[in-house]
Every structure is written in structure tokens, then in C-alpha cells.
Amino acid sequence: MFLVVLIVSIYAEKYKVSPMEDLNIISGIGFDINKEVNGNVQYSVPFSIYGFKSKGKSGLPITTKKASSPGENIERTSSIIMEKSNTIGDTREERQLKSSKAYTIGTEKMAIIGEEQAAYGILNMVNILFSNANINDSDIFSVCKGKAEDILRFKVEGYPSSSDYMEGMIKGATNYNFLSLEYNLLNIYITLDSEGKNLVLPYLEVKDNNIFYTGMALFKGNKMAYVLPMDESKIMNMLREKKGKGILTLQEGPDKYINYDAMVKRKVKCNKIEDKYEFNIDLNFRGDIIENTLYKSINKESEKEFEKLMGKKIEKMCYDFLGKMKNVYKIDCLNLGMDAVAQYGRETGVDWNDVVSNADIKVNVVVKIDNIGKGQY
Incomplete structure (x- = not known):
């Protein structure tokens, strides 16, 4: 019994086990840029964060920090935390200085690249993510029309966050449109470093009060060059995959x-x-x-x-x-x-x-x- 207690204590300290209420659990990450008049670029990295509320049998929220009883359930919501800085790395320290909770790494469902950031280049973004051993390299990546912040803020009925909805949309699209699912961080890194390959990513946009998968973003090197409509994307994937x-x-x-x-x-x-x-x-x-x-x-x-x-x-x-x-x-x-x-x-x-x-x-x-x-x- 002493050995069991000792081992559990060591691993609990090593992995810093904490209740989910004491963590900012990330559902999605966005990457945007803002170009300044003098030619400088400011990086903007919004995080979509899960919020958790315990509900009793009556459906009313429970505000006390006690463990959930069998008659309770957990309601998930989401909010956006965003920081801007001159480098992507600097946004991390600036963000933590304004938050009372630590951030999880590896729980995110989606990484959304704003259209302007994609056209500017994604190499620095890919490098800083890939060098982090805790990052989830199977995250789905996509490009969105406009700002990543806006699509992460978008509320989809029945889903705790737009990231959950977009992840399911891209995974489900493989059934009927000759689309692939090889749009993760590892595949991006390999493609950018491989001779004779060009990157394509899903292209999403908000219209008619919903999120739609409308085409594919085509890259030349690490910069987005064109957006292909879905009818062309369908044919391209027949010939590509x-x-x-x-x-x-x-x-x-x-x-x-x-x-x-x-x-x-x-x-x-x-x-x-x-x-x-x-x-x-x-x-x-x-x-x-x-x-x-x-x-x-x-x-x-x-x-x-x-x-x-x-x-x-x-x-x-x-x-x-x-x-x-x-x-x-x-x-x-x-x-x-x-x-x-x-x-x-x-x-x-x-x-x-x-x-x-x-x-x-x-x-x-x-x-x-x-x-x-x-x-x-």
C-alpha cells in the first residue's frame, strides 16, 4: 500500500494532474496577422477555451466546487482568449499574464489559419508548433475566409464550440466528395519539406448563418496561392489522392x-x-x-x-x-x-x-x- 501511494504521488506530481475546472482546456487554435502601416506584422493567436458548468437534476447551474453527484451532468460552453504580439512565441507569455489558469496543450480539435496569414506564409507557425513535444500533431488544419478569430467565435447550435463542429464536418466530408483527411500538422510539416509536393488544406467560410466547407486552399511553398472551389477540389482530389x-x-x-x-x-x-x-x-x-x-x-x-x-x-x-x-x-x-x-x-x-x-x-x-x-x- 505504501508503494502504491508513493508511485501515485510521484506520477501525479510529474504530470501535474489538476481538476478540469482549474485549467483552460483548448478546443481550437487560430492564427491571424495584422499588417501595420510601417510594414511590420503583428501576430494574433486566438484560443477557443472550453467552459464547464455542473448542472443538477433541475437543470440549474451549480456554483460550488464540489464533485459532481450521479444526478448531475456537465454542460460545455466555449469562449475566446486572444493575444497579439510581434512574434507567435511572445503571444504565449502575454496570454498567460492575463489568465488565472494554466493552458492545456494537445486537447485542441482544430487549428484555423486566417486567409491573410495563409497568404503571408505559415512556416513560422508550423515550426513553433512542431517543436512543442506536447502538441497534438494529428490536429486538423484548415484555412478560413477572413479572420480565424471570427470563425472560432461563431456559435453553432448544439455544439460547445465551432471547433467541434468543424472537426466533424471535415472528417465526414471524406464520404462523398473524394476529399482526404491528411490535413494534420505532421502531414503539413512533411509536405513543406518534401521535394515535388504542394500543400492543400480545407477552406471554410461562414455564410447564411452557418459554417460551410467551400473548397481547398492551394499552397505554393508555405504560402497560399489560390482557393479552389469545391467542384474543382473534387476533381483535383480524384487525381491527387x-x-x-x-x-x-x-x-x-x-x-x-x-x-x-x-x-x-x-x-x-x-x-x-x-x-x-x-x-x-x-x-x-x-x-x-x-x-x-x-x-x-x-x-x-x-x-x-x-x-x-x-x-x-x-x-x-x-x-x-x-x-x-x-x-x-x-x-x-x-x-x-x-x-x-x-x-x-x-x-x-x-x-x-x-x-x-x-x-x-x-x-x-x-x-x-x-x-x-x-x-x-
Whole structure:
């Protein structure tokens, strides 16, 4: 018994165990900048902090600091604590001087980068976070329209904080829009340090009194260069990610269409002929017909026709996007440079954005139907 008490005491002191009421528990972190007239930049780092209130059986808050009884429950709310300074590190000490509680590290659900901060550059932000051993490197990162502070302050009905809502939104979006979930701190750090790769992050905005996932922020180096709308983001992710899941539609009129719920797998082959690169992207789709008003009945003949027509439509979508990528964005959105580096070696000194923008890129699409549903009527 003495040994147990001793061990518990040592570890309690080591890990500084405290009641949650005595801590500022972070739900989300924001990163903004304010540019001054003289050219200097002031960093603004808002924290979304959970608040906890004990409620009795009557639903009224309990103000005394006693342990919750079986008839009580905990209500979670959130508030914003923000500090500004000339460096991101300085905001930490300034923030603590104005707070009566210590801050937890590693509990945050989201990290939101304001649009102006993203365009200015995120390297210093990533470095200070990654050098902290207590940080949660699986945090989801996103860029927001306007200020991060504003979207963190936004109240979503039924959620203790907007960070909880945004985390669920980004995780759930992988089911239907060919979106990935590789938007965490570790992935950002690796991408920024890898030859032939460019970073993309979810782009969120507040409109119509709600938060929406409206596209993808495309980075060139550590600076955001463009915001892609969701229709382009969907195609980009088909061509960029190793696999994804989403819904595609073949439509001939308002009431004549087919919805195709499919999984896509991507493979890339790279060839170099003299100084010219050639990339072949194979996209293999397999999925189910979830709605059909185009064919009176789906048989083997109509299945083959649908697979052919859908394949041609996807190819056109891909080539339209590639044309815009090569001539407008002029950025390797698809990380094709990474495939070239893997095959022909790194540190060649070439600009992979320029190489890919001038490369011959071919897309080969194969569409297959697995199921057509339980029946037709």
C-alpha cells in the first residue's frame, strides 16, 4: 500500500494532474496577422477555451466546487482568449499574464489559419508548433475566409464550440466528395519539406448563418496561392489522392440522371524522354448505382453503356482541370513531381511546378458497377 501511494504521488506530481475546472482546456487554435502601416506584422493567436458548468437534476447551474453527484451532468460552453504580439512565441507569455489558469496543450480539435496569414506564409507557425513535444500533431488544419478569430467565435447550435463542429464536418466530408483527411500538422510539416509536393488544406467560410466547407486552399511553398472551389477540389482530389470516395452524376435532363457512389484508386506512371516528362494517371472507379431515372431498366447492355459514358465524362472533367492547372494555376496540384523524384532522383534543381505545367499528362479512366440496388420500379 505504501508503494502504491508513493508511485501515485510521484506520477501525479510529474504530470501535474489538476481538476478540469482549474485549467483552460483548448478546443481550437487560430492564427491571424495584422499588417501595420510601417510594414511590420503583428501576430494574433486566438484560443477557443472550453467552459464547464455542473448542472443538477433541475437543470440549474451549480456554483460550488464540489464533485459532481450521479444526478448531475456537465454542460460545455466555449469562449475566446486572444493575444497579439510581434512574434507567435511572445503571444504565449502575454496570454498567460492575463489568465488565472494554466493552458492545456494537445486537447485542441482544430487549428484555423486566417486567409491573410495563409497568404503571408505559415512556416513560422508550423515550426513553433512542431517543436512543442506536447502538441497534438494529428490536429486538423484548415484555412478560413477572413479572420480565424471570427470563425472560432461563431456559435453553432448544439455544439460547445465551432471547433467541434468543424472537426466533424471535415472528417465526414471524406464520404462523398473524394476529399482526404491528411490535413494534420505532421502531414503539413512533411509536405513543406518534401521535394515535388504542394500543400492543400480545407477552406471554410461562414455564410447564411452557418459554417460551410467551400473548397481547398492551394499552397505554393508555405504560402497560399489560390482557393479552389469545391467542384474543382473534387476533381483535383480524384487525381491527387491514392484513393477516395464520392458521388458522380451522369445527367441528360432535369429528371433523367444516374447517381454513382464510387471508390476511386489512383496510380501514376512517369516517363522521361530527354528533358520532357510524361505522366500517365490511371483512375479505377468501382461503385454502386444509388439512383436511376435515366434507364427504364439496368441490364448488362445499359451497364456497359453507363460505364462508357461515365468514363468519358470523368476524363473530360479531368482534362478540363488539368488545362486550368497548367495554364492558370501553374502549380503541381497533384504532387506529380513527387512521382518523378521517386523514379529519377531528388535534388536535381528543377522547379517541379514548371516541369509539371509543361509535361504531357494523360488520364485513363475505368468505370465499373458493383451493385444496382435492391430493385427497380
